Amino acid sequence: MSTTRARIWPFFGGIRLPGHKSESLGKTIQAHSLPQQLILPLNQHIGLSATPAVKPGDKVFKGQLIASASSSVSAPIHAPTSGTIKAITQHPTLHPSGLNAPCIVLEPDTQEQWADTIKPNAHPLQIEPETLRKLIGSAGIVGLGGAAFPTRLKLETGIENNIDTLIINAAECEPYITCDNALILERAAHIIEGIQILLRALNISRCLIGIEDEMKPAIHTLKQALTLTDETDIRLVETPTRYPAGGEKQLVKTLTGKEIPANGLPSDIGVLCHNVGTCYAVYQAIRHGIPLISRIVTVAGPGLGKACNLEVLFGTPIKDLIQLCGGYVNDKTDLLIGGPMMGYPVNSDELPIIKSCNCILVGSRSTKTEQTVMPCIRCGECVDVCPAKILPQILYWHAQAKEFDRIQDYHLFDCIECGCCDYVCPSHIPLVQYFRFAKNEIWSMEKEKLKSDQARERHEFRNQRIEKQKQAIEERRRKKKAALENKPKNLADDPKKSAILAAIERVQRKKSVADVEPKNTSNLSNAQKRQIKETDERRKNNKSE
Amino acid sequence: MNVEKTTNLNNRFKPHKSVTAMMLVVLVTLVPGVASYLYFFGLGMILNIIVACITALAAEALILWWRKKPVVFYLKDCSALVTAVLLALCLPSLAPWWLTVIATLFAIVIAKHLYGGLGHNIFNPAMIGYVVIIISFPQIMSTQWLNPDATKAIDSYTAATPLDNIKTELDRGQTISEVTEASPTLLFGEFGAYSWEWVNLAFLLGGIALLYLRIIRWHIPLMMLGTIFLIAAVFHYYDSDNYLPPLFHLFSGGTILAAFYIATDPVTSPNTRLGHIYFGIGIGIYTYVIRTWGGYPDGIAFAVLLMNMKTPILDYVTQPRAFGHPKKRHTHITHKKDSQD
Numbered sequence A: 001m002s003t004t005r006a007r008i009w010p011f012f013g014g015i016r017l018p019g020h021k022s023e024s025l026g027k028t029i030q031a032h033s034l035p036q037q038l039i040l041p042l043n044q045h046i047g048l049s050a051t052p053a054v055k056p057g058d059k060v061f062k063g064q065l066i067a068s069a070s071s072s073v074s075a076p077i078h079a080p081t082s083g084t085i086k087a088i089t090q091h092p093t094l095h096p097s098g099l100n101a102p103c104i105v106l107e108p109d110t111q112e113q114w115a116d117t118i119k120p121n122a123h124p125l126q127i128e129p130e131t132l133r134k135l136i137g138s139a140g141i142v143g144l145g146g147a148a149f150p151t152r153l154k155l156e157t158g159i160e161n162n163i164d165t166l167i168i169n170a171a172e173c174e175p176y177i178t179c180d181n182a183l184i185l186e187r188a189a190h191i192i193e194g195i196q197i198l199l200r201a202l203n204i205s206r207c208l209i210g211i212e213d214e215m216k217p218a219i220h221t222l223k224q225a226l227t228l229t230d231e232t233d234i235r236l237v238e239t240p241t242r243y244p245a246g247g248e249k250q251l252v253k254t255l256t257g258k259e260i261p262a263n264g265l266p267s268d269i270g271v272l273c274h275n276v277g278t279c280y281a282v283y284q285a286i287r288h289g290i291p292l293i294s295r296i297v298t299v300a301g302p303g304l305g306k307a308c309n310l311e312v313l314f315g316t317p318i319k320d321l322i323q324l325c326g327g328y329v330n331d332k333t334d335l336l337i338g339g340p341m342m343g344y345p346v347n348s349d350e351l352p353i354i355k356s357c358n359c360i361l362v363g364s365r366s367t368k369t370e371q372t373v374m375p376c377i378r379c380g381e382c383v384d385v386c387p388a389k390i391l392p393q394i395l396y397w398h399a400q401a402k403e404f405d406r407i408q409d410y411h412l413f414d415c416i417e418c419g420c421c422d423y424v425c426p427s428h429i430p431l432v433q434y435f436r437f438a439k440n441e442i443w444s445m446e447k448e449k450l451k452s453d454q455a456r457e458r459h460e461f462r463n464q465r466i467e468k469q470k471q472a473i474e475e476r477r478r479k480k481k482a483a484l485e486n487k488p489k490n491l492a493d494d495p496k497k498s499a500i501l502a503a504i505e506r507v508q509r510k511k512s513v514a515d516v517e518p519k520n521t522s523n524l525s526n527a528q529k530r531q532i533k534e535t536d537e538r539r540k541n542n543k544s545e
Numbered sequence B: 001m002n003v004e005k006t007t008n009l010n011n012r013f014k015p016h017k018s019v020t021a022m023m024l025v026v027l028v029t030l031v032p033g034v035a036s037y038l039y040f041f042g043l044g045m046i047l048n049i050i051v052a053c054i055t056a057l058a059a060e061a062l063i064l065w066w067r068k069k070p071v072v073f074y075l076k077d078c079s080a081l082v083t084a085v086l087l088a089l090c091l092p093s094l095a096p097w098w099l100t101v102i103a104t105l106f107a108i109v110i111a112k113h114l115y116g117g118l119g120h121n122i123f124n125p126a127m128i129g130y131v132v133i134i135i136s137f138p139q140i141m142s143t144q145w146l147n148p149d150a151t152k153a154i155d156s157y158t159a160a161t162p163l164d165n166i167k168t169e170l171d172r173g174q175t176i177s178e179v180t181e182a183s184p185t186l187l188f189g190e191f192g193a194y195s196w197e198w199v200n201l202a203f204l205l206g207g208i209a210l211l212y213l214r215i216i217r218w219h220i221p222l223m224m225l226g227t228i229f230l231i232a233a234v235f236h237y238y239d240s241d242n243y244l245p246p247l248f249h250l251f252s253g254g255t256i257l258a259a260f261y262i263a264t265d266p267v268t269s270p271n272t273r274l275g276h277i278y279f280g281i282g283i284g285i286y287t288y289v290i291r292t293w294g295g296y297p298d299g300i301a302f303a304v305l306l307m308n309m310k311t312p313i314l315d316y317v318t319q320p321r322a323f324g325h326p327k328k329r330h331t332h333i334t335h336k337k338d339s340q341d
Ligand code: SF4
Pocket: A375, A376, A377, A378, A379, A380, A381, A382, A383, A392, A393, A396, A421, A424, A425, A426, A427, A428, A429, A431
């Protein structure tokens, strides 16, 4: 264990934000009572949806697998409590788009009966790394910092790239959010054990925990927990409190001095990042065999009775949490999922909590200042705060003009959508929205292009096929012809062939006759012929009239 | 796309500054400078300011109405007022009212709105207004300054600026010491140009306040003043009879005003900090060159406009290295490829 102030490499840009953390930090994490119904989307992570492993009417136990991973880029889902599967239907889910998605609806029976598949491990650190990774995968663990990337997959890429350092993200930099902080304060020892398990799963020993230097109580708690272990390679590093210190790229830069390459992954520079919440989930899964069925969610914001951290079963509707926190202050309220800087709004409080949801922010319409958008005055404030070191005002300019080629030259895709530029802009331009718009536009254009490329390929392929067929026919004809021409003298000798030849000739003669006379008028009776003639006459007269 | 109509998430929980507030702060910090102007050059200046402000607001309102933009909304940003005041501060204190009106109209109508209005203009509007009339009415521009000693009724009521005087004399083959002997009080003050040094000092005060309030950043003013000081020092050291001392350059004419208030106009200066540094150096060099060898006594306006023209290219070549990109300037390479294609 080492607690000396380690060297850091501060990142460029960023801003100091009012933290609003104390509001939700004072109280202990509260467990939430069982709701009437749990709604579990099949896709709560990055990657493919899980495949249901139950049918409506099935009785399930707490922690039982109810949907299995459909590929390596997917994560299984477990029953948060015991009960009956009511349905597998479309339901609105927590997503910026607000679209419906397939969900498993579970009605709790309040028995809280655990499945018999739950197996604790007394000595997690003696399990083989490969087995550990498998166990982590089958526990349905995904990154709980917000991205919800399947943890097992991340570990595997780490192994493939021979990473040497595990970085634990405890720098919860967005205002209001304190779920990780609360977790550290109450369960630091478990987090450390989770880290040890992850280190073993990765076959490495070096770990850096990045934490904002203003989170003093959490730092103290972690330090104490570290002294109780005999680890020497897990180091706590305090980073300056400056948003977005907890952004993956920024944190890695601060702790290691290395920049994750653009379009690259942390494993490209030998590190892997996990969130403290994920470490705790890993501890739960390996030590106690409990799959990921709940998480800590911060419920806070100016429009809320009392802010707090809740331990919530997945599938619980938002409104239940808000009720537990004293309900809304105003009746007209904005709901944000995530922090005030990077969160997205939702328009219903019926939506269920999913694995990636770390915070519910309740705004009140009265705190919202009406903003009018002015033209960009090129003041450069946004440039000074942009941690991606790009030029937001130039991106904005090109986004407005829809110059999507130029905007990529100015590194649109390096924008991490942190919202710093937005925050400082004196013209109140919603810059990030423009950038998201441009990114979406470019993605859909690329998809279109891909589609049309595929269509073109298909078309070309079809043309080729037709061409080939034609050639084949041509080839056969030529061969036949050649065969005929090559053996004219033998014809007389070969009665069979001469017979064929005669037949062909006959056909050809017939054909040429047919060419001269239209088929349908060849065998007409005289009366018919007369009729036709009359009709023709009539037509001629009509025309001349 | 109607991005502007959707609500801005980040703004929900935040207080922050606005364009209007920035412009108002700029106006307030001008107060000491304007006061010292009035003290030394008489009340004529306040008339100039009033005429310029009224003209600017009227012109802006009319054009906004004509362009079918929300008039009151845009007038509220106060940018037209800032332009008007800065322009008025560059005009001689006894300039006729119509001169002020013409200059202001050029600034607002041609330099600002023909380019698309706030945020879109390439050239500094106040400087365009100034240059148009210094080219059209050079006589008025160089002589209609109230003689700072007029109250003492020494000789004449109006005077040229010290910079102007010295330039004329130097052009006639006089040396600086001969000029000073001929009229000992009117040219040199304690450290800069007579009276003008105090006006400049007052503007410096306001400029420092702007820096402190982070309305402007140090790069442009420091680089511009530093460059002028350095070049002037070299030449003065080399030939003090023909080249004015560096402090005289800094504290005469509109040097300080331009450094803190005009060159720092965000719209017409580069976006990057490195760009700001080059921009400041460029203005410094041009100012010195035009003052010393050019046809006009004070070259700041031309210097600013010349550098305004270079703003896009400065923006382009001073792009920072984006996070996670290799040190080499890849963008430029790809750009070149693109343009060749
Ligand atoms: S902060 Fe806003 S007004 Fe200033 S340069 Fe950036 S986008 Fe333009």
